Amino acid sequence: MSSLEFTLELEGPFNLNFTLDSGQVFRWERRGEWWYGVVRDGALKVMQEGERLRCSSGSEAIDIAAVTRYFRLDEDLQPILASIAKDEKVTKAVERFYGLRLIRQDVWECLASFLLATNANIPRIKKMVSAICERYGEKSEYEGSAFSRFPTAASLAGARLEDLVRCGLGYRASFLRRVAQSVVDGRIDFSQLPRMGYEEAKRVLLTELLGEKVLLGVGPKVADCVLLFSCGHDDAFPIDVWIARELAKSYGGLLGPSLVKRLSGETAKLGPRDYEKVSSGVRSYFGQYAGYAQQYLFMAARESGA
DNA sequence: TAGCAGGAAAATC
DNA sequence: GATTTTCCTGCT
Numbered sequence: 001m002s003s004l005e006f007t008l009e010l011e012g013p014f015n016l017n018f019t020l021d022s023g024q025v026f027r028w029e030r031r032g033e034w035w036y037g038v039v040r041d042g043a044l045k046v047m048q049e050g051e052r053l054r055c056s057s058g059s060e061a062i063d064i065a066a067v068t069r070y071f072r073l074d075e076d077l078q079p080i081l082a083s084i085a086k087d088e089k090v091t092k093a094v095e096r097f098y099g100l101r102l103i104r105q106d107v108w109e110c111l112a113s114f115l116l117a118t119n120a121n122i123p124r125i126k127k128m129v130s131a132i133c134e135r136y137g138e139k140s141e142y143e144g145s146a147f148s149r150f151p152t153a154a155s156l157a158g159a160r161l162e163d164l165v166r167c168g169l170g171y172r173a174s175f176l177r178r179v180a181q182s183v184v185d186g187r188i189d190f191s192q193l194p195r196m197g198y199e200e201a202k203r204v205l206l207t208e209l210l211g212e213k214v215l216l217g218v219g220p221k222v223a224d225c226v227l228l229f230s231c232g233h234d235d236a237f238p239i240d241v242w243i244a245r246e247l248a249k250s251y252g253g254l255l256g257p258s259l260v261k262r263l264s265g266e267t268a269k270l271g272p273r274d275y276e277k278v279s280s281g282v283r284s285y286f287g288q289y290a291g292y293a294q295q296y297l298f299m300a301a302r303e304s305g306a
Numbered sequence: 307t308a309g310c311a312g313g314a315a316a317a318t319c
Numbered sequence: 320g321a322t323t324t325t326c327c328t329g330c331t
Contacts, residue, residue: 023326115327117325117326117327119313119325120315121315121316121317121324122326123315124316124325127315168315169313171311172313216328217328219327219328220328221328225326240326240327241326271307272328
């Protein structure tokens with residue numbers, strides 16, 4: 001297998017470490033100065049040196065264009081960050097994690113990964129994802145050692161439930177397999193989602209997933225993650241427990257007293273109706289790049305909470 | 307709509 | 320070493 005080495009000259013703000021350690025993606029592993037990951041079907045290692053991004057990929061297909069697209073380096077981050085700096089809270093988060101970018105990841109990988117994220121923390125999510133990749137992903141070689149691609153929907157649809165459970169998925173195993181079967185059966189069409197507006201894309205995603213009235217394990221939060229991290233809907237605003245607590249703490253005026261009270265409880269839980277209410281509130285507040293605000297606030301909340 | 311279960315691992319005490 | 324929490328969803 002041939003490998004490809006190249007260096008990107010970074011034009012705008014970019015911080016590789018923040019970007020890969022922000023809970024958007026679960027397969028990147030840091031070894032020394034390099035980050036090792038899998039983009040599409042090829043291995044890739046990247047390292048940032050100031051204004052440069054050094055890359056080495058195990059596949060001809062993973063070239064400058066592919067890396068630029070993956071990290072969205074052709075988009076100007078500066079005006080986006082300026083547009084979300086609506087208050088001191090988010091402005092401080094932007095300053096602290098300056099250069100964090102949203103990644104354009106594969107839709108199927110994104111959906112499957114966040115489906116596994118329920119009731120789990122990030123280290124555990126990484127373990128589960130890694131386990132199904134090793135068990136079901138196609139193997140290739142890079143730098144003399146094997147790496148696994150993310151499993152195809154077909155390979156997971158045909159998996160034995162007990163084998164998935166053995167990967168540490170627990171009750172998530174049946175959710176994942178059923179979603180995989182839906183993809184294989186053509187009940188879910190990802191290709192049109194980026195072209196639609198946020199509202200329509202979300203409705204279509206949830207309808208296609210839920211239309212068959214089977215237990216699928218994909219609700220509004222997972223849908224928002226898919227729309228934001230893999231469909232280019234930058235106005236999507238996934239609300240997880242960290243963000244919910246942050247909103248209750250610092251954005252009470254936006255939510256109203258009753259929601260603040262509910263979110264301030266021990267478990268910051270939102271029903272579907274409240275989720276949409278909070279979601280539309282923050283989306284109109286932060287604007288068309290609300291998803292970036294979410295990602296910066298998430299990082300800030302996680303740092304201060306830990 | 308509010309309450310609860312779900313499996314297992316990490317974080318916390 | 321026990322308890323609590325964990326980037327949530329579906330059922331009752």
